[in-house]
Amino acid sequence: MNTESETKSETKSETKRKKFQMPHIYVILFILMALAAISTHLIPAGEFERITGPEGRESIDPESYTQVDASxxxxxxxxxxxxxxxxxxxxVVFFTLIIGGMFMVLRKTGIIEIGVNKLTTAFSTKSTAVIPVLMIAFAAVCGVIGTQELSLVYVPVIIPLLIALGYDSMVAAAVALIATTAGFMTGFLNPINTGLGQQIAEVPLYSGIELRLIALVVILGVGIIYVIRYAKKVQANPESSLVYEEDREKRETYSNPDESKSRRFTPRQKAAGVFLIGFFAILIYGVIAQGWFMLEMSGLFIVMGIVVGMAAGLTAAQVCEGFNQGFREVLVGAIIVGVxxxxxxxxxxxxVMDTLIYNLGAVVGQFPGTLSAMGMFMSQLLFNFLVPSGSGQALVTMPIMAPLSDMIGVTRQTAVLAFQFGDGLGNILFPTSGYFMATLVLAGVxxxxxxxxxxxLFLIWAAIAAVFLIIAQVIQWQ
Structure with missing residues (x-):
């Protein structure tokens, strides 16, 4: 009898545990959209006048806020x-689709699998080393050009390698997202948030680089340790992976390569590899020298998929089917971005957007001395939920935060850093961040x-950001 009652009790407790399931991301976003709609009935409508800001971009006049008729x-x-x-x-939607299609074409050429086999052999005795090497490289690139969206390019490239080394898709997503975010939020030479923020705040361009570099070392170092700890746990016990079930097919594909296939590149695959390297060189040049963004990169990836695919020996029909298959795999992620x-x-x-930023500025002004910079950081983090674009947030918030910093005893340099930290931390947490959600879908997370x-890690990074802001406030960092 006791055994039977214990069994029933266990069944009931299991049922209770199974009752709660995290809602689908569509449901979460729909609820947020509904709350946003309700807020337009509760929050007074208002607006700032738009003026021409740095480099001809539209900014706001911080003295021009007025309430307007509700809509x-x-x-x-x-x-x-x-x-x-x-x-x-x-x-972002079409960039996600196109990059998914292009990488599926590359997979069909066999280049990725062979390359993974060679890299796996090279890192077989020092597999953990690949994580800091990749993260330092990704952070450095983002610290210079400020393009977190490159995570969308990195993830499909590194997933096969990391799976083959015994890690999982979460590690791949983390390597790309955490590294680019560390580089972006400290932005020692980043034109998108540091450069634009300093221009609006009328601070010498890229000044204060020493403290930003120290922040990068600390924030990135903590991020690397955090990822490595999780990666080692997964490598030691694959079932401890947060995405163990989702990675089943990937493990079969990359961890157990088909021995019947040659592990050497054929002459056509070698030619395709040369084309591939050439296209990535064009991509780097375009992003750094020509200011390319998603539209230009999308066009390049279409051409890359076609040229590399056909150079490797795929027929036109196989290339087209590769694109179609890739589109299907990332379709949900592309739609999530729009939602x-x-x-x-x-x-x-x-x-009500301008009303929110106006009132956030007023709240920051009430914080006491050394906590004023913290108030700026928190308000930027909250606003990042609505405007996850670095340049967009700078153009909306910095015209208010810069003069406000003068009034509350915070240097404008510190105000820019508070904006950078608040913008960067939320970019890989809030589901309203388009490139972030698209990256997760490409990773299968x-x-x-x-x-x-x-x-x-978000909480740890927030604490580190708070320490740096308090230091900046105490020393009146210029």
Whole structure:
């Protein structure tokens, strides 16, 4: 009898545990969109006048805030928010689709599998070393050019290697996202957040680089240790992986390569490899020297898939089918990007976005002395949920935060750093960040599992950011 009752009790407890399931990301975003719509009925509408900012970009006049007639979201606006979000996030949506298609074509050529075999052999006795090497490289690139979106390029490239070395897709996502975020949020030569923020705040361009480099070393170092600890745990016990089930097919593909296939490149594959290297050289040149972004990179990736695929011996039909297969694999992620954008669409149409930033600025002004910089950091982090774009957030918030810093005894240099930290930390946490959600889909990692992995590091990084801001405030960093 006791055994039977214990069994029933265990069954009930298991049922209770199974009852709670994290809602689908569509559900989460729909709820956020609904809350945004409700907020347009509760928050007074207001707006700042738009003026021409640095390099001809549209900025705001911080002295011009006025309340305007309310335009709350109605049924029609709510109904159209997701389609409009898809349209407004079109660059990211199509970039996600195209990069998924292009990498599927590369997989069909066999180049990736052979390359993975060679790299796995090279790193077989020092597999952990690959993580800091990749993360330092990715952080350095992002610290100079400020393009976190390159995570979308990195993840498909490194997944096969990291899976073959005994890690998982979470490690691949973490290597790309955490490294680029560390480089972005400290941005020692980053034109997108540091450069633009300093221009708006009228601070000498790229001044204060010494403290930013120290912050980069500390933040990136902590990130590397965090990723390595998880990676070693997965390598020692694959079932401890947060994405163990999701990675089943990848493990079969990359951990157990088909021995019947030659591990040497054929002459055509070698030629395709040369083309591939050439295209990546063009990509680097375009991003650094020509200011390319997603539109230009998308076009290059289409040409890359076609040229490399056919050079490796694929027929035109095989190349096309490769693109189609890749499109299907990342379709959900591409749609998520547009759905996430709909939250901001609702608030912009309801004219409450400017009201929020105006009131956030007022709240920051109430913080006592040494905590004023912390108030700026928190307000930037909260606003990042609505505007995850670094340049977009700079153009909206810095015209207010820069003069406000003069009034509350915070140097403008510190105000820029608070903006950088607040913008960067949230970019890989909030589901409204388009490139971040698209990167997770390319990695095959769900948002809620990523949050489970990343949130402890988020808290650690937030504490480190707070320490640096307090130091900057105490020394009146210029």
């Amino acid at each position: 709350p979201a109605g049924v029609e606006e709510f109904m159209l928010a997701i389609p409009r979000g898809l349209v407004e996030a079109g660059e 996430a954008r709909s939250v901001a669409v609702v608030m912009e149409d309801g004219q 769900s948002w809620h599992k990523w949050v489970k992995f990343y949130f402890p």
